[in-house]
Amino acid sequence: MKKVVRKLYFAWQIEEERAFLEDMAKQGWFLDKVRLGKYEFYQSEPKDVIYDMDFQIVNKKTIDDYLSLTEDWELADNYGAWFYFYKERVAGESESLYSDNDSKRQMFGRLLAFLGIVGLPLYINIFVIFPSQAPEDMQPFTFYYFFRIITVIFIILHGLSVLHVVHSYRKYRNHISQ
Incomplete structure (x- = not known):
């Protein structure tokens, strides 16, 4: 089953967007596709996951190198230069895509x-x-x-x-x- 939510977040609202995506995952809705102001979710068992975003301009030649840097994270989707990653929350592990x-x-x-x-x-x-x-x-x-x-x-x-x-x-x- 799919669900579409229309919501607009700006680049400086990453924390609010993360909270929205993580709340949806707790309800069993996981990010499948993102576009400007439109989030598509698929339904599964509710989980406590962490979402994080990165703005990175990559091309076809460098995307594999870029994705290898985020090996602990799964790519949910990307929209333009915005990449949406997620992973299951584990106590004691970093909750950010960024190391510092x-x-x-x-x-x-x-x-x-x-x-x-x-x-x-x-x-x-x-x-x-x-x-x-x-x-x-x-x-x-x-x-x-x-x-x-x-x-x-x-x-x-x-x-x-x-x-x-x-x-x-x-x-x-x-x-x-x-």
Whole structure:
């Protein structure tokens, strides 16, 4: 039996997403497939499992090397550069995919670099395209008017995302290993 849950988590909400997935596993629902805001589960015997996620840009040549680094964990699914792993909870064993806070910090660093690359076209719009548009293009209800509004909304959302990821990056940089 399958179950679909629609829920949206952001990159800086890894702990909340982990708690959600672990709670579902305790109810007997295990992650089968993940997409943006959509989780598909299969039903089995309830277990106490640990989920963890990693953001890693890999290609077909390097994916086997990457997965060999996570040998104690099972891959549930991946969506883009996000990899979802799980393993049964064992007393005394680490409950994190990462061996230390520096590894977590590096993951958020990779995510920041990705956000920088993705956000570049937005900022080019602000500094290159917007100033070159004629004033009459700013009349309400024209294409360029709505284009500017949508671009500004995306820039605000992107900026908030970057701020949250920077906060997470600094949190792991400043704390000692758990």
